[in-house]
Amino acid sequence: MEAEADPPETENPPKRHKCSACYKQYKKKEHLIEHMKISYHSSHQPRCGVCQKHCKSFESLREHLTGPLPKGLCSTIFSQQGCQLCLSLFDSAVSLREHLETCRLSSPAPMGTEAMPYISSQIDYQDSSDENGAGGRPRAIAMDCEMVGGGSDGTLEICARVCLVDEDENLIFHTYVQPIIPVTNYRYDITGLTEENLRHAMPLKEVQEKILQILYNGESIGGVLRGGKARLLVGHDLEHDLDSLKMNYPEHLMRDTAKYRPLMKTNLVSHSLKYLTRTYLGYDIQSGAHDPYEDCVSAMRLYERIRGQIHKEEHYGTLTSNKNSIGKSNCWQSEEVKNLTPDELYGMSKSDYRCWCLDLRPNLAP
Secondary structure (H helix, E strand, C coil), X not given: CCCCCCCCCCCCCCCCEECXXXXXXXXXXXXXXXXXXXXXXXXXXXXXXXXXXXXXXXXXXXXXXXXXXXXXXXXXXXXXHECCCCCXXXXXXXXXXXXXXXXXXXXXXXXXXXXXXXXXXXHXXXXXXXXXCHHHCCCEEEEEEEEEEECCCCCEEEEEEEEEEECCCCXXXXXXXCCCCCEXXXXXXXXXXXXXXXXXXXXXXXXXXXXXXXXXXXXXXXXXXXXXXXXXXXXXXXXXXXXXXXXXXXXXXXXXXXXXXHHCCCXXXXXXXXXXXXXXXCCCCCCCCCCHHHHHHHHHHHXXXXXXXXXXXXXXXXXXXXXXXXXXXHHHHCHHHHHCCHHXXXXXXXXXXXXXXXXXXXXXXX
């Protein structure tokens, strides 16, 4: 009787190299290393409260949890214990209900166009001895401008109204702005403005001086470039507003909800302030004419919500510019990198943007 043949030996499946942050897997270690060079994974990235997967943006995290093809277990747990606004996870339905009472905000009362043409609080008269904020952290001011149109076709952007609010949502500056060229389109459906609103408007040069007086906070120009007591400027598409005001402000002191990486679309295109407010704060704005106070407050609330997130401090620090990016760091060229574990590779990785949670730490530097 013939002996039974030995069962064929099963080959061990090839080892996969898994990223400790986003869980992507690679056949070769060098491919994982290349992935880590360009992914900029860090503790500041949005992450799933269930599986701890890191995501590039809140939009990609939302797709992971509630999108057309959500991750099964994560989606199930999140649907029962997760906040649809801030995407945080809670240990019970009671905790979630209590959280929603403070997370879902009501819309601020719009200022309208009947407000006094010029409003300025005493905040812009503080002297250089004024402390910036609690613990030495920089205080923030939100700004929004409304534009009318100039030129033969009305497409040239002219600042006609500007509004500033502080972190407590106090209106600290508001004025109509004297157009620098003739207005050919008041864009009434969007701005609610007419010729009458701008009849006695403030000259642009005076507007610039008052805004910088508020933002500089008694600091010298050199001190502003270093941070000093100068205030952070919060807004949505700040470059557009500053261009219309013919002004500049240091980039390291700007907090733009249109350009902040985690708030952008997965393809790095900006969301509208209307979308961000509805999605992350829970109320609607700009249902009629745009109100600069309403937009200021919404941008400030978004900033404060992101700033208030608690992240573990990165051991190797956080980068603030692409020229220092991890992909160009010499440490990734070392032969020793090939011997590191996925967790150790993650430990080397750094963010390629400055997380707003760092604003709660003192001594802001460019």
